[in-house]
Amino acid sequence: MTDLELRGITHRYGTNVAVRNVDLAVRSGEFVTILGTSGSGKTTLLRMIGGYLFPSEGRVVVGGRDVTRLPPQQRNIGTVFQNYALFPHMSVFDNVAYGLRVRRMSRAAVRERVGETLATVGLTGFEKRLPHELSGGQQQRVALARAISIQPSILLMDEPLGALDARLRESIQLEIKRVQRTLKITTIYVTHDQNEAFAMSDRIVLMSHGDIVSVDTPEALFMSPPTPFAAEFVGHCAVPVRVVRWNGRAGQVLVPGHEVEVTAVGPTPEADKPCYLVIAPDKVRVTEAPGTTGGVAAQLRGRVVGRRFTGLNVVLTIDLGDGGRLTALDPERRFRDDDVVHVGWNGDDAKVLQP
Numbered sequence: 001m002t003d004l005e006l007r008g009i010t011h012r013y014g015t016n017v018a019v020r021n022v023d024l025a026v027r028s029g030e031f032v033t034i035l036g037t038s039g040s041g042k043t044t045l046l047r048m049i050g051g052y053l054f055p056s057e058g059r060v061v062v063g064g065r066d067v068t069r070l071p072p073q074q075r076n077i078g079t080v081f082q083n084y085a086l087f088p089h090m091s092v093f094d095n096v097a098y099g100l101r102v103r104r105m106s107r108a109a110v111r112e113r114v115g116e117t118l119a120t121v122g123l124t125g126f127e128k129r130l131p132h133e134l135s136g137g138q139q140q141r142v143a144l145a146r147a148i149s150i151q152p153s154i155l156l157m158d159e160p161l162g163a164l165d166a167r168l169r170e171s172i173q174l175e176i177k178r179v180q181r182t183l184k185i186t187t188i189y190v191t192h193d194q195n196e197a198f199a200m201s202d203r204i205v206l207m208s209h210g211d212i213v214s215v216d217t218p219e220a221l222f223m224s225p226p227t228p229f230a231a232e233f234v235g236h237c238a239v240p241v242r243v244v245r246w247n248g249r250a251g252q253v254l255v256p257g258h259e260v261e262v263t264a265v266g267p268t269p270e271a272d273k274p275c276y277l278v279i280a281p282d283k284v285r286v287t288e289a290p291g292t293t294g295g296v297a298a299q300l301r302g303r304v305v306g307r308r309f310t311g312l313n314v315v316l317t318i319d320l321g322d323g324g325r326l327t328a329l330d331p332e333r334r335f336r337d338d339d340v341v342h343v344g345w346n347g348d349d350a351k352v353l354q355p
């Protein structure tokens with residue numbers, strides 16, 4: 001069942017179009033993340049869903065009801081903001097009870113609901129504390145409790161973990177997912193962090209300059225990014241190339257600065273648009289000398305200009321000259337900065353994409 005539908009939503013701040021003609025349907029119980037760089041329109045889109053901002057054009061439909069012109073309190077939507085927006089002078093209990101009291105719930109029912117909600121987020125026993133007596137992670141959980149206490153039909157979260165350190169972010173990501181799954185609550189989550197989006201979402205809406213670039217599962221977005229922008233955003237390399245020959249779904253391209261033609265797949269490129277060779281870092285084979293390893297010919301010469309140890313792996317940045325850069329993995333930790341290397345890949349793994 002569709003819980004939330006955006007139909008042709010546009011928002012302009014003066015002449016600046018922040019969100020352009022967005023269509024989106026979100027199923028009941030789904031966790032959808034709006035992902036994009038700073039200024040791509042994520043917050044503007046979320047605020048229109050919540051009723052904090054009205055669209056210049058288009059409709060917002062929640063559970064079959066047109067709520068486009070309704071204020072937030074009439075939409076049955078719970079929102080968690082980045083800065084938590086807790087009432088500083090109110091106890092944890094009162095913060096969570098606030099929305100219930102506004103809805104004129106009886107004292108006994110408020111007590112029961114606040115108790116249940118604090119138990120859900122693991123904060124039983126913290127009722128009397130003030131926000132400044134809590135850690136950042138605990139404050140975030142109070143904000144979550146406050147948003148879900150009203151049993152909203154949709155939960156909106158705008159970069160809720162932005163203020164937390166990396167380790168805490170990961171544990172609270174799991175916590176939010178657990179609560180969301182338990183309550184089966186339709187959730188729209190905003191982040192600029194691709195790892196966070198991958199870890200939490202059923203589907204990811206990727207935005208750029210007010211447009212939706214892609215709506216897909218995390219796996220599909222990572223495996224088949226639709227544009228060079230999407231590819232780079234999820235950590236692939238996008239090297240500018242010139243198409244030499246193309247036959248239907250595959251062809252030969254020339255990487256600037258290299259005389260060798262390499263094979264790539266993809267839809268037939270349009271003549272008047274630039275072409276990029278897109279490849280995932282784990283598909284790039286790196287060797288010391290030209291030759292063939294594992295059936296893959298290492299053809300292009302490059303230099304290691306960056307080496308990042310991530311704990312589980314080593315990520316290399318390899319300069320191919322003339323503006324071409326590849327990212328590759330070096331799980332055996334064989335290479336160092338400034339090493340001259342040769343790179344190759346399986347023809348099917350390299351795609352030609354256009355903006």
Ligand SMILES: Nc1ncnc2c1ncn2[C@@H]1O[C@H](COP(=O)(O)OP(=O)(O)OP(=O)(O)O)[C@@H](O)[C@H]1O
Pocket residue numbers: 013016017018036037038039040041042043044045192
């Ligand atoms: N109140 C405003 N008045 C005018 N322009 C605005 C206003 N709020 C946002 N914008 C502009 O609208 C565009 C989208 O902004 P928005 O805050 O939605 O992006 P975002 O993707 O959420 O960015 P961030 O990740 O930095 O929060 C940007 O170009 C921004 O400068």
